[in-house]
Amino acid sequence: MEKKLNFGIVGTGLRGICCFGHHLKERSDCVIKAVCDVNEVRAKIMAEKIGKPAVYTDLEEMLGKEKLDAVIITTPDAFHEECAVKALKHKVNVLIDKPLATTVKGCRNIIREAKRSGKVAMIGFNLRHAPLLMKLKSIVDEGVLGKIFLAENREFYDGGRTYMARWNGRKASSGGLWIHKGSHDFDIFNWLFNFPKPYKVTAFAGMNVFRPEGIPFPLEKGIRPGPCCSECHYAKNGVCRDAAAYTEEEWGKKAQKADGYVKDSCMYLSDLSVHDNGIAMVEYENGARASHMECFVTGMSDRLYTIVGTLGQASLSLSGRTITVVRRWTHETITYEIPEVSGGHAGADPGLVESFIRTVRGEEVNTSTVEQGMLSTAIGQAAELSRAENRVVFISELLK
Numbered sequence: 001m002e003k004k005l006n007f008g009i010v011g012t013g014l015r016g017i018c019c020f021g022h023h024l025k026e027r028s029d030c031v032i033k034a035v036c037d038v039n040e041v042r043a044k045i046m047a048e049k050i051g052k053p054a055v056y057t058d059l060e061e062m063l064g065k066e067k068l069d070a071v072i073i074t075t076p077d078a079f080h081e082e083c084a085v086k087a088l089k090h091k092v093n094v095l096i097d098k099p100l101a102t103t104v105k106g107c108r109n110i111i112r113e114a115k116r117s118g119k120v121a122m123i124g125f126n127l128r129h130a131p132l133l134m135k136l137k138s139i140v141d142e143g144v145l146g147k148i149f150l151a152e153n154r155e156f157y158d159g160g161r162t163y164m165a166r167w168n169g170r171k172a173s174s175g176g177l178w179i180h181k182g183s184h185d186f187d188i189f190n191w192l193f194n195f196p197k198p199y200k201v202t203a204f205a206g207m208n209v210f211r212p213e214g215i216p217f218p219l220e221k222g223i224r225p226g227p228c229c230s231e232c233h234y235a236k237n238g239v240c241r242d243a244a245a246y247t248e249e250e251w252g253k254k255a256q257k258a259d260g261y262v263k264d265s266c267m268y269l270s271d272l273s274v275h276d277n278g279i280a281m282v283e284y285e286n287g288a289r290a291s292h293m294e295c296f297v298t299g300m301s302d303r304l305y306t307i308v309g310t311l312g313q314a315s316l317s318l319s320g321r322t323i324t325v326v327r328r329w330t331h332e333t334i335t336y337e338i339p340e341v342s343g344g345h346a347g348a349d350p351g352l353v354e355s356f357i358r359t360v361r362g363e364e365v366n367t368s369t370v371e372q373g374m375l376s377t378a379i380g381q382a383a384e385l386s387r388a389e390n391r392v393v394f395i396s397e398l399l400k
C-alpha cells in the first residue's frame with residue numbers, strides 16, 4: 001500500500017467541503033490533515049463533517065506547520081492566485097478549482113511559481129471528466145466527425161439565487177461570469193479543438209432580469225423587500241420564489257459576523273456587476289469558431305452542445321445519456337449510449353480527484369495544466385472586455 005497523501009483544503013465552503021471534503025474522506029489513499037478558511041466559525045463547523053482535521057485561518061501558518069502533500073483551493077476565484085502561489089512556494093502540489101485566476105496576469109504568476117516549484121499544479125476543469133464529454137472527446141479524436149471547425153454550447157443554469165445572492169455576482173470576487181462560469185465552457189472548446197491559439201473574441205451580455213424592475217411579484221404598500229432573504233417579508237411569506245436557502249449554522253448571523261460574507265443578499269436589489277444572460281463568440285487562429293450562450297434566469301440546469309466537422313456533427317445534452325452523430329452526405333445517425341455514473345457533476349468530480357492524485361503520484365501526466373487554465377481565463381477576460389468596451393477583442397492584447 002502506497003503512503004497516504006496528506007491533503008489540505010483552502011476555502012471550506014460548498015465546493016471545498018461538500019464536494020472535495022466528502023469525497024476525499026471516503027478515499028483510502030489520502031487523509032485530510034487540515035483546512036483553512038478566513039471564517040473560523042464556518043471552518044470549525046465544516047471540519048466536523050469531514051473527520052475533524054486541524055483548522056487554520058491563516059494559510060501561511062497551515063503550510064508552515066502541516067506536512068502536506070497537496071492542497072485543494074476552493075476559495076472565491078479572486079483568491080486563487082494568492083493561495084496557489086503561497087502553496088507552491090511551500091513546495092506543495094495544488095489543485096486549483098476553476099477559473100485558474102480572474103486575470104491573465106494572475107494566471108501568469110501561478111504558472112511562474114509552478115515552474116519554480118517543480119510541483120504539480122492542476123486546474124480543476126471537472127467537466128473534462130464528465131463521461132459524456134470524455135466520450136465526445138474520443139469521438140472527435142478518432143476522427144468520426146472529420147476535422148472539426150465549429151462548436152456551440154448553450155448553458156442554462158437554474159442558479160440565479162446561488163450566483164446573484166453572494167460573491168459570484170460581483171466582478172471583484174469572480175472576475176465576471178464569462179470568467180467564473182464561462183471558463184468551464186471555453187476550456188471545453190479549447191480541449192475539443194486540441195488547443196489552437198484563440199485569436200479574437202466578441203461578447204454581448206447584460207442584466208435583463210435581476211434588477212429592481214425584475215421583481216416578479218407586487219410589493220405591499222410600505223413593505224420593502226430584502227435586504228437579504230432571511231430578513232425579507234416576501235421570502236418569509238413565500239411570495240418570492242427566488243429566496244436563497246442556506247444552513248444557519250455555517251452561513252447564518254454568527255458566521256456572517258466573522259467576515260461579513262452574506263450568502264442570501266436579495267438578487268434583485270444587490271449591487272451586482274455581472275450579467276444574467278449573454279452570448280460570447282471565439283475565433284481561433286486555425287479558423288475554428290465557437291459560440292457559448294449562458295443564461296441564469298431559467299428553470300433548468302443543463303449544457304447543450306453541437307460540434308460540427310467535415311464528416312458529420314455531434315450533439316448532446318449533458319443531463320442526458322446519449323450523443324447523437326449525424327454523418328454528412330449519408331445522413332446516417334449513430335447514437336452512443338453512455339452509462340450512468342455516480343458522483344458530483346455527473347461523475348466528473350471523482351474523476352478529477354483521481355486524475356490529480358495519480359498525477360501527484362507520478363502515475364499519469366498532468367492533463368489539465370495551468371497553461372490551459374490561462375487560455376480559458378484569457379477568453380473569459382476578453383469576453384468581459386468586449387462586453388465592457390463594446391468591441392472585438394484580440395487575444396494578443398492579453399496574451400503576448
Ligand SMILES: NC(=O)c1ccc[n+]([C@@H]2O[C@H](COP(=O)([O-])OP(=O)(O)OC[C@H]3O[C@@H](n4cnc5c(N)ncnc54)[C@H](O)[C@@H]3O)[C@@H](O)[C@H]2O)c1
Nearest residue numbers: 011012013014015016037038039074075076077079097098
Ligand atoms: N468546478 C465546478 O464545477 C465548481 C462548482 C462550484 C464552485 N466552483 C469553484 O469553487 C470555488 C469555491 O466556490 P464555492 O461555491 O464553494 O464558494 P463558497 O462561498 O461556498 O466557499 C468559499 C469559502 O472560501 C472562504 N474564503 C474566502 N476567502 C478566503 C481566503 N483568502 N482564504 C481561505 N478561505 C477563504 C469563504 O469564507 C468560504 O467559506 C470557486 O472558485 C468556484 O469558482 C467550481
